[in-house]
Amino acid sequence: MEKSEAQVADEIQWIKRAQQGEAEAFGPLVQKHQHRVFSLVYHLVRRRDEVEDLAQEIFIKAFRAIRSYNFQSSFATWLSRIATNHCYDYLRHERASRVSFYWQMGENSQQELETNAESQPEQGLDHEEQIVLKDLVSKLLDRAPEDDRKILALKELQDYSVEEIAEVLRLKPTTVKVRLHRARKRMLKDLRRWREENEGHAM
């Protein structure tokens, strides 16, 4: 949806006042972007109970750094960059779990899940299967290298375009495409390795 000129002008005014240290002017910016930040944090961290605390820290960080915002990119992109970096600072201290509900399923249940996953998940998968599948992907993301995680989360979970990802991560769109391709490949390779490990333990 195109933003009206008046909305853009208002946002510029709020930003300029916030740059002068006026906290009240930052309020409308929080109101306007909070849903985007909450969604981004949730998809990057995937822990519902952590979202609000992290979002609050991100907005505080943004207010402190707002003087460095130079209107080169959109405010939303600038804020997304801060949010992405903040979430990955947080995740860096978290250890990837070696356990997933998926590996605790029997072989038949795994096959059933795979068959159901071929259709659109909302129709084919029951609630329990959805939890298992989300947990598997979440753990795979946790295990992935940081650059892969960022790019996959922004593309696959947040549904950003290649150009938007390029702006947030300060990369060229062609680099984003190449990295995305490699990240998907690495994730599938890791899944295969993880499967082999678990099958080895099961024997």
Place this chain on the structure above:
Amino acid sequence: MRCDDVRDQLDDLWEGEVPGAVRQHITQCAGCARYHRDLRLVRAGFRLWKYEEAPEPSLGFAERLVRQLSAMSKGPSVTDFFERVGRRFVYATLVLTFLALLALALPPTGPVRGLSAADIQISTQEASLAYSDLMGESNIQEFPEQAPGEAPAPTVPNEAK
């Protein structure tokens, strides 16, 4: 088709329709069939996450945040406090260092720190007097005690006696 090429194509397509040649390879190759099933599994998991609603900000989230920011910007923060104290400490150290260097550079005697020449002369005279008293002889002429109004007795040179 080689397995690597098939898997590359699958990664490229991701969400797209699998071409006939790739599909045919998959039906004949167990490894690539497994790869394709994993890809669909991961893709389905991503889709589930994508459509998952993020939690809503709690009521008054923005207002609370603005109040917090206002309080932070009004009162000096702990960091500011330490910065200010640190800066003063550095200035004080510089001043003290300058004074110490100045003290070392100045001569041990002088108008500020040492005795003046006149003071030295007076104290030398006093010392020599004290020495003479101790030794019982004096080079300074002493006048005999006399009554008020009486003329002083004339001094006779030793040779005349």
